Amino acid sequence: MAKYGSSSLAKKEQQLAYKLLLPAFIILILIAFYPLGQVFYTSLTDKTFATTKETHFIGLENYKELLGITIKELKPIIDEETGEQKIDPRTGKPQYQRPIRVLPRRPRLYRPLSQFQIFGKRFVIGASNPDFISSIWNTLVFTVLSVLLETILGLGIALVVNSKFKGRGVVRAVMLVPWAVITVVSARMWQWMLEPTRIGLFNTVFDKLGIGDGNIAFLSTPELQLPSLIMVDVWKTTPFMALLLLAGLQLIPDELYEAADVDGASKLRQFFSITLPLLKPSLAVALVFRTLDALRVFDIFQVILAQKRYSMASFNYYQLINARNMGLASAIGVIIFILIFIFAIVYIRMLGVDADD
Incomplete structure (x- = not known):
């Protein structure tokens, strides 16, 4: 009987604790979780700040725009007369294709971010938002x-x-x-x-x-x-x-x-x-x-x-x-x-x- 009474008292104390915490939870939801959720939703739209332009749901397009990265190989430029790779007369370095020639332009435009060379080949890193x-x-x-x-x-x-x-x-x-x-x-x-x-x-x-x-x-x-x-x-x-x-x-x-x-x-x-x-x-x-x-x-x-x-x-x-x-x-x-x-x-x-x- 004493055990039952102790268990019942513990449950009442737990319920009282939840009731006392409820106002804090409501305030937390209003000032933190709701604005955060609103930002998450807005990130999936094309909403424009301070305008009456109509907003459309575009899914993950904003994230693809920000994080879109690709790597393409740059082919060496060959001299037609000698059959050898051209050398830049100003820097004395071998010449390669321009990055803009090899980076994709659709479904979104990729612009050069950086270049690196490995195993004798040259690559360009392109980003949709460098x-x-x-x-x-x-x-x-x-x-x-x-x-x-x-x-x-x-x-x-x-x-x-x-x-x-x-x-x-x-x-x-x-x-x-x-x-x-x-x-x-x-x-x-x-x-x-x-x-x-x-x-x-x-x-x-x-x-x-x-x-x-x-x-x-x-x-x-x-x-x-x-x-x-x-x-x-x-x-x-x-x-x-x-x-x-x-x-x-x-x-x-x-x-x-x-x-x-x-x-x-x-x-x-x-x-x-x-x-x-x-x-x-x-x-x-x-x-x-x-x-x-x-x-x-x-x-x-x-x-x-x-x-x-x-x-x-x-x-x-x-x-x-x-x-x-x-x-x-x-x-x-x-x-x-x-x-x-x-x-x-x-x-x-x-x-x-x-x-x-």
Whole structure:
């Protein structure tokens, strides 16, 4: 009888819990799931932003437009007189067919994205939307390099400010200044410093040091664009990583280091045997938060490079605001959501972030 009464009470408590949670579930559905579902549906249409044009359901055409990729072989150009492959007189390299000659034009137009050579044959990679494919690559490179540098530098800063020295509180406050600056403001500031003439700080300093001619186009040269953006992001976000890692260092008991000193362990041995293992949960959480934030990077690309080079988020903005292609922009948003969701699940499992940590 007592068992039955206990079971009945547990069921009533469970029902009460569901009733109390019901308002939260309704609000969550209204502010999260409904808009997300609306974006998914819009991505399957040709809807145009801010217009009265009739909307049609087009299925997966937006996704095919964004992710359409093909690879075609480029045939060498043969000299009819000698029967040998022609050589470009300007570059001295063998000549091949123009990519536009071999890439499909139907059912959609493919444009050249890049070329590669393997087993003596040359191939061209074509994309129906090369700007979006490039934006994926730009975002991934930016994420990997910026997060790696921010983690290394942030850990170094956290170790320094965690040690005891005079003025430690002031140093901890000052290190947060770059992170406190609004991203748009810091982007404009760095844009001035990266000016392609001696007006820019870096060109002025390099000119004084005899490096370059004082006219290095950091933001116009394709090879320097991503490194410049990574440098800006590292300057701004490293303090955030340092702050998260400092919080983790504060949780490590001092008694462990005192015992290690008694045993004669060096500082390097203490770092790898005590600090790094015990810092792993905080480091994993910091990496997850920072990486997912970097995958959604928008402001730095948009403010500094605009349409010179896209991230996934800035290309989404361009399609929605400039091109007014709301269907395509929604499809980009869905792709970003899926990529980040998959990345988050894999990343969390690899880093071992769980409830026990």
